Amino acid sequence: MRSHYCGQVNEKLVGQEVTVAGWVHRRRDHGGVIFVDMRDREGLLQVVIDPDSKEQFAEAEKLRNEFVVQVRGLVRERPGGTANANLASGKVELLAxxxxTLNRSEPLPFQLDEHVSEEVRLKYRYIDLRREEMAKRLRLRHKITRAMRMYLDDKGFIDIETPVLTKATPEGARDYLVPSRTHAGKFFALPQSPQIFKQLLMVAGFDRYYQIVKCFRDEDLRAERQPEFTQLDIETSFLSQQxxxxxxxxxxxxxxSDAIGAELADPFPRITFAEAIRRFGSDKPDLRNPxxxxxxxxxxxTCDFKVFAGPAKDPKGRVAALRVPGGGAMPRSQIDEYTAYVGRYGAKGLAYIKVNETAKGKDGLQSPIVKFLSDDSVKGILERTGAKDGDLIFFGADSAKVVSDAIGA
Structure with a gap:
């Protein structure tokens, strides 16, 4: 049926005859010569149908987007100035x-390059998955799981598959239940994790186990919560924390390194839990955010502002500042939005200072709270936060947890 994928045909094959199969991505008629961009999972290839090949030309005139075709032809270099550097096959074309035509397509509900709602994409998932964006994600997922298996196999881990139909055990979410046909009134539970099974394996002596496994949790949908997800599950014995x-x-x-060619630091930077909460207000900080x-x-x-002074004197309280470089231009409406946002985490408000001119001290600041602060307090805040002209400083004052959660959000 085919000898090469479309995206794998390149200048090394010039002068050779190949056979490709795939979908019509686009058809163009230029001055009596028909060009067809063919697509498969590896990419695009330009096919040229010359009018001298009457039978092929007549067939090409009938082609429409997403028809499935097979083409046998000669690989040749593209004419000067027509190469496409964005394609792996961009320096060559296939003379049919x-x-x-293996299969015809009905008119599509949407074009592959058209922006449509998620509902429409999921309804026509087989079309959505033809888009390059989706194909790249599936290929990347394959590369990631392949890299995991290669590394863990090299480290002596054993890939062991655990049961999916199991008994409900106490976990953090509700279980999905599957009724038993042979035992009336009884159910299987889909596993929230293979926890019990991997502990059993440790006791049995399989000291290095892993599995790329499906997990099921019946909980409300959120950005980081899905009813069904895949995780790399690992358990080991006789290893230290280090x-x-x-x-x-x-x-x-x-x-x-293997999946995307990126080299990461060796070793990773490490910080304690306490330092993460103190500096970022989170135990999973995004270090790309400065x-x-x-x-x-x-x-x-000792200031006259009780909102600050109270938590500052409370052993369980915290007063923290967050400098936003260039934030002085932020409109009041946006500050109000942030105030409402931190309220979700229990904060009663969001104090702020706009730094107009640091050289003028308090007179160079714009804020409803500056009048409650001494000159020394203001000077200390500006120095400690490293504030510069045009910056904005937000403040959180409450229990340590509320401040860390709200300002760190």
């Missing part, structure tokens, strides 16, 4: 000697 961390860092580096929380409780403990 035989063209067969050894496990080094092994998992190595796994992550291998995945990024903004950090700065504690200023000692600078405002």
């Amino acid at each position: 000697r035989e063209l067969v 050894q496990i961390m080094e092994m998992m860092e190595g796994l992550t580096r291998h995945i990024f 903004l950090e929380l700065v504690d200023v409780a000692d600078l405002v403990a």
Whole structure:
């Protein structure tokens, strides 16, 4: 049926005859010569149908987008100035000697390059998956799982498949239940994780286990919550904390290197849980975001602003500042939006200072709270946060948890 994928035909095959099969991505008629962009999972290939090949030309005139075709032809270099650097096959084209329509397509509900709703995409999933964006994601997923298996196999891990129909055990979410046909009134549960099984394997002596496994959790949909998801599940015995961390860092580096060609730091930077909460307000900070929380409780403990002074004197309280470079131009409406946002985490408000001119001290600041702060407090806040002209400083003052959650969000 075919000798090569469309995206694999390149200048190394010039002068050779190949056979490709795939979908008509686009058809163009230029001055009596028909050009067809053929597509398969590996990419695009330009096919040329010359009018001298009357039978092939007549067939090509009937082609429409998404028809499935097979083409046998001669690989040749594209004429000067027509190469497409964006395609792996962009330096060559296929001169058709035989063209067969394998399947015709009805008019599509949407074009592959058209932006449509998620509902429409899911309804016509087989069309959605033809888009290059989706194909890239599936190929990347394949590369990631392949890299995982290669690395873990090299480290002596065994891939062991555990049961899917099992008994309900206490977990963090509700179970999906599957009624038993042979035992009336009884059910199987779909596993939220293979926890029990992998512990059984450890006791049995399989000290290095892994599985790329489906998990099922009946919980409300959120960005990081799905009813069905795939995870890399690992369990080991007789390894220290340091050894496990080094092994998992190595796994992550291998995945990024093998799947996308990115080289990560060796070793990874490490911070304690306490430092993560203090600097970022989160135990999973996104280090691409340069903004950090700065504690200023000692600078405002004696001020006349009770909203600051109360938490500053409370052993369980916290007063933290967050400098936003260039944020001084932020309109009040946006500040109000942020105020409402932090309210979701229990914050009662969001104090702020706009830094207009640091050289003028308090007179160079714009804020409803500046009048409650001493000159020394203001100077200390500006120095500690590294504030510059045009910046904006947000403040959180409450219990340590509320401040970390709200300002770190």
